[in-house]
Amino acid sequence: MAAFGPAGSLSTQRILIIAVPTLLLLIFVISAFHTGSVTAPLTAPIEAIKNGYHGIGESTDTGRRPAGFGGPESLSYGFSDMLYELYKPIKVPVTAKSYKDQRGKEFDVGGREIWKEPLGKDVLVIDLDTRKPDGKNEVFNKDKMDWETVKASGSGLLGVSHVNHFIYSQIHGYDYKFFHAKSMEPSHHNTWIKPHVLQQMIRDYKFVVFIDADAIIQHLEVPLEFLFNRWNISTNTSIAMPIDTQQIFEDGNNISLDSKGKIVLNSGVVILQNLPYTHEMMTAWTECTTEKRYKGCGDWKQKWSHEQRAFSEYIRYDFNPDGNNIVEIPCNDANGYPGLKGKAGVQDDCQGEFMRHYTLDKNAAKTSVGNAVMQSMGDLLQANWAKNHGNLLIEE
Numbered sequence: 001m002a003a004f005g006p007a008g009s010l011s012t013q014r015i016l017i018i019a020v021p022t023l024l025l026l027i028f029v030i031s032a033f034h035t036g037s038v039t040a041p042l043t044a045p046i047e048a049i050k051n052g053y054h055g056i057g058e059s060t061d062t063g064r065r066p067a068g069f070g071g072p073e074s075l076s077y078g079f080s081d082m083l084y085e086l087y088k089p090i091k092v093p094v095t096a097k098s099y100k101d102q103r104g105k106e107f108d109v110g111g112r113e114i115w116k117e118p119l120g121k122d123v124l125v126i127d128l129d130t131r132k133p134d135g136k137n138e139v140f141n142k143d144k145m146d147w148e149t150v151k152a153s154g155s156g157l158l159g160v161s162h163v164n165h166f167i168y169s170q171i172h173g174y175d176y177k178f179f180h181a182k183s184m185e186p187s188h189h190n191t192w193i194k195p196h197v198l199q200q201m202i203r204d205y206k207f208v209v210f211i212d213a214d215a216i217i218q219h220l221e222v223p224l225e226f227l228f229n230r231w232n233i234s235t236n237t238s239i240a241m242p243i244d245t246q247q248i249f250e251d252g253n254n255i256s257l258d259s260k261g262k263i264v265l266n267s268g269v270v271i272l273q274n275l276p277y278t279h280e281m282m283t284a285w286t287e288c289t290t291e292k293r294y295k296g297c298g299d300w301k302q303k304w305s306h307e308q309r310a311f312s313e314y315i316r317y318d319f320n321p322d323g324n325n326i327v328e329i330p331c332n333d334a335n336g337y338p339g340l341k342g343k344a345g346v347q348d349d350c351q352g353e354f355m356r357h358y359t360l361d362k363n364a365a366k367t368s369v370g371n372a373v374m375q376s377m378g379d380l381l382q383a384n385w386a387k388n389h390g391n392l393l394i395e396e
C-alpha cells in the first residue's frame with residue numbers, strides 16, 4: 001500500500017497499467033480451473049459450501065451467481081458446483097429435527113444435535129473395488145453410455161451406483177473418490193480390501209463413508225449430518241455399520257449370526273471417524289487374519305462373510321469401551337430393501353429407508369438410482385412450479 005503513496009496520487013493511466021494485466025491474469029486463472037476435472041474446486045462455490053445451507057425460501061432461479069462469477073458466459077460453474085447449487089431449494093438442513101419422505105413417512109433425530117454444521121470436504125464418500133466400470137457401455141468408458149441397457153451386474157453395477165454416490169456427494173459438498181484397489185486373491189477374498197483401504201483414506205478426512213456397489217442412497221436431499229444425528233453417531237464414534245438382516249438357510253444354518261448368536265453388522269455401509277482409537281481398531285481388523293491377536297480369524301480369509309464376519313466375530317467385542325465407539329445403525333434405515341423378506345431365507349423386513357442394499361436383486365439397484373434422481377428432480381420441479389407458475393401457466 002505504502003508504495004502507491006496517498007490515495008489520489010495515482011493517475012488513471014497508471015491504474016489501467018496495473019488493472020488490465022491483473023484482470024487478464026484473473027480470467028486466465030478462472031478459466032484454467034474451469035477446464036480442469038469436473039471436481040476442480042472453484043473458490044466462490046467452496047465459500048458457499050463453507051457458509052452452508054441457504055434455505056428453501058431463498059430464490060434460486062434468478063440466474064444469480066456467487067461473487068466473482070460476473071464474467072463472460074463461458075465462465076460458469078463446474079459440474080459439481082452446479083449440482084450443489086441446483087439442489088439448494090430442496091436440501092434438508094443438517095440440523096433438521098425430522099424428515100418426511102414422499103410417502104409421508106417421518107423420520108426424526110430423537111432431539112439430538114450432535115452435528116450442527118455442514119461437514120463439507122471433511123467427508124469423503126468413497127466407492128472401493130478391485131474392478132472399474134470402464135468397459136463397454138459403462139460410465140468410465142469414453143463412449144457414450146446407454147443407460148437403458150446398462151447392466152447392473154459386475155463392474156456395470158459399480159457404474160450404476162457411482163452415479164448415485166457421486167451425485168449425492170456433490171449435492172452436499174462432500175469429497176468423492178473412486179478407489180480402484182489391487183486384488184488380494186488368492187490369499188484373501190477381495191472384500192478384505194475394505195479395512196486397510198478405508199484406514200488409509202481416513203487419515204485425510206474427518207469422516208469416510210463407504211457404500212457398497214449394490215447399495216443406493218434413497219433421498220439425495222438428506223445430508224449425512226442429519227443421518228449422523230439420527231443414528232447417534234457421536235464425537236467419540238469410531239465406526240458405524242447397519243445391522244444385518246437375519247437369514248436362515250433351508251438347512252437351518254443361521255448365517256447372519258456370529259458364534260455368540262448375535263446378529264452381525266453388514267459392511268455394505270461403513271462410516272469411519274478419524275479418531276486415534278479408530279486407527280487402533282482398523283489395524284486390529286486389517287491384521288485379524290494373521291491370528292496374532294485373534295485365533296481362528298484366518299478362517300474368514302475366504303469363507304463368507306469374510307471381513308464382515310471377522311469384524312462382528314472379534315473386533316466389535318474388543319473395541320467398544322464407551323458403548324458408542326461402535327454404532328449399530330438400524331437395519332431398516334441402511335440395509336435391505338422392499339421385497340427382500342422371504343427371499344433366500346431372509347427373516348427381517350428391512351426397507352433400507354435411507355440406503356437400500358440390493359444384495360439379492362442387483363438389477364433393482366439401477367431402477368433405484370433412476371428413481372432417486374427423478375424423485376429429487378420432481379421435488380425441484382414442484383418447488384420451481386410453486387414459485388414460478390405465474391410465468392409458465394396459461395389458463396384459458
Ligand SMILES: *[C@@H]1O[C@H](CO)[C@@H](O)[C@H](O)[C@H]1NC(C)=O
Pocket residue numbers: 110232234324
Ligand atoms: C446416544 O449416545 C449417547 C452416548 O454418546 C448415549 O448416552 C445415549 O444413550 C444414546 N442415545 C440413544 C437414544 O441411543
Ligand SMILES: *[C@@H]1O[C@H](CO)[C@@H](O)[C@H](O)[C@H]1NC(C)=O
Pocket residue numbers: 248252253254257261
Ligand atoms: C436362529 O437364531 C434365532 C435367534 O437366535 C433363533 O430364534 C432361531 O431359532 C434360530 N434358528 C435356527 C433354525 O436355528
Ligand SMILES: *[C@@H]1O[C@H](CO)[C@@H](O)[C@H](O)[C@H]1NC(C)=O
Pocket residue numbers: 236322324
Ligand atoms: C469419549 O471418549 C473418552 C475417551 O475414551 C471417554 O473418556 C469419554 O467418557 C467418552 N464420552 C462418551 C460420551 O462416551
